[in-house]
Amino acid sequence: MLGNFSYCNPTKLHFGPEALDALAGELAHYGKRVQLIYGGGSIKKNGIYDQVVSILKAAGKEIFEDPGVMPNPTTEKLYEGCKIARENNVDLLLAVGGGSCCDYAKGVSVSAWCDEDPWEKYYVRMEEPANRLIPVGCVLTMVGTGSEMNGGSVITNHATKQKIGHVFGEEVFPKFSILNPKYTYTLPKYQMVAGIYDIMNHITEQYFSGEDDCTSDYLMEGLMRSLLHSSRIAVKDPENYEARSNLMWIATWALNTLVAQGKDTDWMVHMIGQSVGAYTDATHGMTLSAVSLPYYRYVMPYGLHQFKKFAVNVWGVRPEGKTDEAIAQEGLAAMEDWMKEMGLVLHLAELGVTEDMLDGIAKGSFIMEGGYKVLTHQEIVDILRQSL
Incomplete structure (x- = not known):
């Protein structure tokens, strides 16, 4: 570290x-x-x-x-x-x-x-x-x-x-x-899955930074695997105590500052998502889910080693005979499949965002420097457009 x-x-x-x-x-x-x-x-x-x-x-x-x-x-x-x-x-x-x-x-x-x-x-x-x-x-x-x-x-x-x-x-x-x-049992499904993605994104915002062998990464990979397992159970059986208790505990440890130790941390998805929320008042977790995949696909080449780890250690992608880029892309594809399975919003248009809002949303997005690529205003606009 x-x-x-x-x-x-x-x-x-x-x-x-x-x-x-x-x-x-x-x-x-x-x-x-x-x-x-x-x-x-x-x-x-x-x-x-x-x-x-x-x-x-x-x-x-x-x-x-x-x-x-x-x-x-x-x-x-x-x-x-x-x-x-x-x-x-x-x-x-x-x-x-x-x-x-x-x-x-x-x-x-x-x-x-x-x-x-x-x-x-x-x-x-x-x-x-x-x-x-x-x-x-x-x-x-x-x-x-x-x-x-x-x-x-x-x-x-x-x-x-x-x-x-x-x-x-x-x-x-x-x-x-x-x-x-x-x-948490009586929470509507839409709010539950939005919360689940908020947890996931809290972890990935910290995970996708740094290049060293960091113990925090191993902790986060375990949290993410547990999240995937419990989320699938909770969506089908909202009153499954074991699943709901695990989700509650994962959420706490995802953002109580522990796994950030030794990391630069990114937070660019949150900056963009929060700006979307300022324009739409949309549910926070859904603003994050709508912009995540376009953002991660854009920055993936700059942090390819970490996206490869993400694919193999979190999503179980088999690396044999594949390039690092192919492995990383397969990991993000697996993430997209899970997001669809959860019923998450994948397009900003579903939250009421229109083309004429993009420049303002980009202006309201704080530029963070802890991730693999420091974005320009135009790059944020392009990512938002991909998210529509």
């Missing part, structure tokens, strides 16, 4: 069917005033809301509700959450939901006591917080983002047509996260 790194992950995880039993003990570490963050109300239908509120009340907490977090949290919603947090001087932000709720909670954590516009400070200028932070805890109901064990917070600004993620330091990581795989 090349380079130097320091590693720390401060989030405490509680995993399994009885994981919520740990919430009361975690609440004891924080003050009385809790901002309860959740989305569109599904947690009220499936009973999770009542369970969490009961635990909060039994712990003597005062609850300040912050519902309505959308799949792509907006600046307007962020400001609303900050107002709730400030006016009630909350001691803990408890996010109950998927990655968007967790991302939003971290955004409120750094922004509530910020003395300037948090969008400009944190998402445009990418500065780090020096103000008071509010602790975050998560009760996860959807897998994909890994937000339950990292410092990432993605916010959408519709006025500027930007969707930007800021990966904050360990002080912003959730203090604890509760992961019960059974909470």
